[in-house]
Amino acid sequence: MDANVNAQLNAKIVVDDIRKSFETRKGELPVVGGISLAIGEGEFVAIVGPSGCGKSTLMKMLCGFERPDSGSVMIDGQVRRGPSPKGILISQHGSVFPWLNVQQNLMFGLDGISEAEKARLADHYTAMVGLKGFEKSYPHELSGGMLKRVEIARALVMKPEILYMDEPFSALDALMNLKMRMELLRILGEERHTVLLITHDVEEAVHLADRIVVLSPRPTTIQATFEVDLPHPRKMSSPEAQALKEAVLRELGL
Amino acid sequence: MTKEKNFFAQKRGRILAPLCVLGLLIAVWWAVVVYTRSAIFPTPWQVVTGTLELVEDGTLWDHIGSSLMRVGAGFLLAITVAIPLGLWIGRMDAAWVTLNPLFQILRPISPIAWIPLAILWFGVGNASPIFLIFIASVFPMIVQTAAGVHTIERRYLRAAENFGVSRAKLYRQVIIPAVLPEIIVGMRITLGVAWLVVVAAEMIALRSGLGYLIMDSRNAGNRYDLVVAAMIIIGVIGLMLDGITRLLERLKSVRWRYGR
Numbered sequence: 251m252d253a254n255v256n257a258q259l260n261a262k263i264v265v266d267d268i269r270k271s272f273e274t275r276k277g278e279l280p281v282v283g284g285i286s287l288a289i290g291e292g293e294f295v296a297i298v299g300p301s302g303c304g305k306s307t308l309m310k311m312l313c314g315f316e317r318p319d320s321g322s323v324m325i326d327g328q329v330r331r332g333p334s335p336k337g338i339l340i341s342q343h344g345s346v347f348p349w350l351n352v353q354q355n356l357m358f359g360l361d362g363i364s365e366a367e368k369a370r371l372a373d374h375y376t377a378m379v380g381l382k383g384f385e386k387s388y389p390h391e392l393s394g395g396m397l398k399r400v401e402i403a404r405a406l407v408m409k410p411e412i413l414y415m416d417e418p419f420s421a422l423d424a425l426m427n428l429k430m431r432m433e434l435l436r437i438l439g440e441e442r443h444t445v446l447l448i449t450h451d452v453e454e455a456v457h458l459a460d461r462i463v464v465l466s467p468r469p470t471t472i473q474a475t476f477e478v479d480l481p482h483p484r485k486m487s488s489p490e491a492q493a494l495k496e497a498v499l500r501e502l503g504l
Numbered sequence: 505m506t507k508e509k510n511f512f513a514q515k516r517g518r519i520l521a522p523l524c525v526l527g528l529l530i531a532v533w534w535a536v537v538v539y540t541r542s543a544i545f546p547t548p549w550q551v552v553t554g555t556l557e558l559v560e561d562g563t564l565w566d567h568i569g570s571s572l573m574r575v576g577a578g579f580l581l582a583i584t585v586a587i588p589l590g591l592w593i594g595r596m597d598a599a600w601v602t603l604n605p606l607f608q609i610l611r612p613i614s615p616i617a618w619i620p621l622a623i624l625w626f627g628v629g630n631a632s633p634i635f636l637i638f639i640a641s642v643f644p645m646i647v648q649t650a651a652g653v654h655t656i657e658r659r660y661l662r663a664a665e666n667f668g669v670s671r672a673k674l675y676r677q678v679i680i681p682a683v684l685p686e687i688i689v690g691m692r693i694t695l696g697v698a699w700l701v702v703v704a705a706e707m708i709a710l711r712s713g714l715g716y717l718i719m720d721s722r723n724a725g726n727r728y729d730l731v732v733a734a735m736i737i738i739g740v741i742g743l744m745l746d747g748i749t750r751l752l753e754r755l756k757s758v759r760w761r762y763g764r
Contacts, residue, residue, distance in 0.1 A: 315662060335668045345663035348760035349681035358677060359667030390760045408667065 261288040262444045263312070263412065268321035270307055271469075281307045283469030284321070294438070294445040296455035299465030300502060305448045306416060308470065312446060313339045313414045325412070335359055337412035338405035342420055346389050346400050352376060353385040355400060356407045375403040378437060395426040402434070406441065415447045419454065431457055435482060452498045456491055457484055464501045474501045546729035551736070554729035563717075568737065570712040574630060575702045578637025579695060585638075586645035587687060591679065593646065594653025604650075607643050615640035615701045619708055633705035633713070640701040641694040648693070652686025653679065685753075685761035692749040699742050714738050 265287040271280045281304040289295050299305050310316040312323055314333040323330040325337065333339070346355050356372035363371075376385055379399035389397055398418065405413055419427045431454060438445070449455055455462045459478055466473040476498060480490055530548050537547045546554070558564035593599045615636045622632040656679065664678045706715025714734050721730035753762055 313666070315665070333662075333666045333668070335666065339662070339666055341659060341662075343659055345659040347660060347663070347678065347681070349684070349757050350677065354677075358664075359669065361669070388756065388760065 260290065262291045262293070262326065263287070263289040263446070264324040264327075265289075265312065266322050266324070268308075268311055268318035268323060269469075270304075270311060270316070270319050280469035282311070282318070283471050285465075285470070285472055286321075287463065287472065289444060289446065292442045292444055294447070294458060294460045295463060296447045296449060296459035296461070297463045297465060298449055298452055298455050298498065298502070299470060300467050301450055303465050303467050304470040305450075305465065308465075309339070309414060309416045309446075309448050313337055315339075335408050336410055337414055338408055338410040339414040339416065340401050340405055340418045342417040344397055344401050344421075346397055346404065348389045351386050351388050352381065352392075352400055355389075356404050358404070359408050371407055375407040376400075378406070378440070379403040379433065394422055395430065398422065398426075398430055399433070402437070406437065406443075410443065412444045412446065415445065415449075417449055418447070420449070420451065427451075427454070434458065439482075452495055452502070453486060455498065456480075456495050457486055462494075462498055464498060474498075544726055544728050546732055550729040551732045554727065555733040555737075558717075558730065558733070564737075567712055567714050567717045567734075568741065570710075570716075571702050571706065571714045572741070574633045574706075574713065575637055575695075575698050577630075578634040578702075579641050579698045581634070582638045582641035582645055582694065582698075583691065586642050587649055590646045590649025591653060591675070591683065594650035594683070595679070600650060600654075604647075607647055611643040611647065615697075616704055619705065622705075623708070628708075628710060630710075633702055633710070636705045637698045637701050640697050644697065645687075645690050645694050648690030649683060649687055652683035652690075655686070656682045681757060685758045688749065688752045688758060691752070692746065695745050695749055696742065699738075699745055703738055714741075 265285055267284050267286050268282060269280070269284050270282040271278045273279075285308065287295075297305060297308070307316065311318050312330075314323075314330050314337075317331075347358065350358065353369060353372045353376070356375060357365075357368040360368045360371065373382075373385055376382060379402055381396060381399055381403070384392065384396065389400070392400065401418075419430050422430060435458065445458075447455070447458060456478060462476040462478060463472055464474040464476070465471070476494060478494065480488075480494075484491060486492075486495075534548050537545055555564070558567075593603055618636055618639050619632075622635050626632040626635050660678060660682060664674050669677070702713065703715040703718075706713035707719045710716050714737060717734045718731050721727040721734065752758070
């Protein structure tokens with residue numbers, strides 16, 4: 251018990267019994283039905299769940315775009331009341347500004363330093379995601395995979411403590427999806443961030459996360475938790491990875 | 505190689521086909537005038553000589569200049585009022601709900617219907633047509649800008665909120681650029697309307713402008729060659745104005761909106 255409380259105190263993110271319902275014409279629709287979770291500094295947690303279970307609503311509450319009806323989200327011991335640049339959301343549909351070029355997109359959130367310094371930082375992270383030479387390109391000139399890289403670079407340049415990823419690679423084809431996972435792992439090897447990934451792709455979760463949280467159907471609660479004790483680089487065809495994947499899928503009813 | 509050829513063939517088609525239609529139209533016009541032996545309606549050649557006459561005595565440039573000046577003044581006045589107002593109304597739901605019905609009532613009133621009031625308030629000087637153009641331009645421009653703000657996708661606003669940028673930066677780097685394509689479309693529509701209105705307004709009073717030229721040519725000796733010349737010039741200038749605003753759509757920072 252004591253150890254548990256201690257772990258909670260040291261955790262980066264502490265989610266305490268958050269609930270959320272929506273008003274519909276048919277009455278109150280409970281979407282998130284009480285979720286508690288503690289995430290350590292530098293930990294990579296994947297949240298998987300059946301589609302429509304309220305994953306995205308949960309994510310919006312975690313990163314501060316929506317307030318829970320009850321319960322709280324604490325970051326570094328402070329109750330979260332709104333979004334902040336300390337935790338950047340990378341969403342499924344992407345939010346790279348189409349009217350700014352790659353460099354301007356990366357410079358967008360930077361503040362309090364000279365333009366030259368902003369540009370230098372932007373170019374550094376552009377190169378880090380493998381887009382050197384595309385600094386002056388506009389988003390409509392880039393492919394879907396390249397846009398995802400821009401989005402990740404734009405989050406990283408802010409030096410966020412937390413990365414919130416809401417199905418970030420689900421719009422990409424299988425090959426690009428795999429490639430982006432490797433890239434993400436490489437980047438996290440260079441710069442450690444606390445990552446919260448929401449996905450419906452179990453293999454993606456097994457490949458990337460330190461811990462997998464499985465959600466129940468709506469109103470969603472935590473149904474099971476899996477520690478992923480596999481060293482990186484992970485081989486997805488290994489028996490351990492396969493066994494874990496099957497166990498998670500079983501939880502999801504497959 | 506063949507691709508290049510196609511390109512030029514396409515380009516030629518785009519210029520050649522309309523020119524053919526135009527040539528045909530002029531030929532028919534000419535034939536009909538000659539065939540009916542009309543004493544008043546001019547042949548194309550008479551229109552050309554009439555135009556040259558106006559060019560030589562210099563009045564043509566005065567008329568074009570006056571019309572363009574009035575359109576320019578009214579239009580600029582309208583966009584300086586409409587763009588900030590539209591952005592504000594688009595952001596503030598309460599302002600939208602309160603003011604939108606008013607704009608929707610004022611918008612369908614033809615600017616021509618305002619002419620008596622314009623004369624009453626501003627007399628028959630330059631102020632009247634400028635006011636009419638302002639009235640014709642300002643409402644569509646406000647509505648277009650506000651509607652543009654409403655169509656900004658939520659994810660972009662969320663991202664801006666996430667990065668915690670200042671209000672000024674939010675407007676400068678997110679809201680205005682996101683609405684700019686809408687604003688440019690609005691400017692194109694509005695400038696077309698403004699050009700339509702100035703000519704109509706000038707027909708009522710004043711001593712210069714292309715609209716005045718039309719009425720004056722008819723009243724002073726049935727110079728229908730000059731009437732038709734002025735009509736053609738109005739059309740050509742309208743085409744040029746549209747071309748200029750179309751150039752704005754090529755700006756790199758708005759191209760994302762108009763297809764690839």
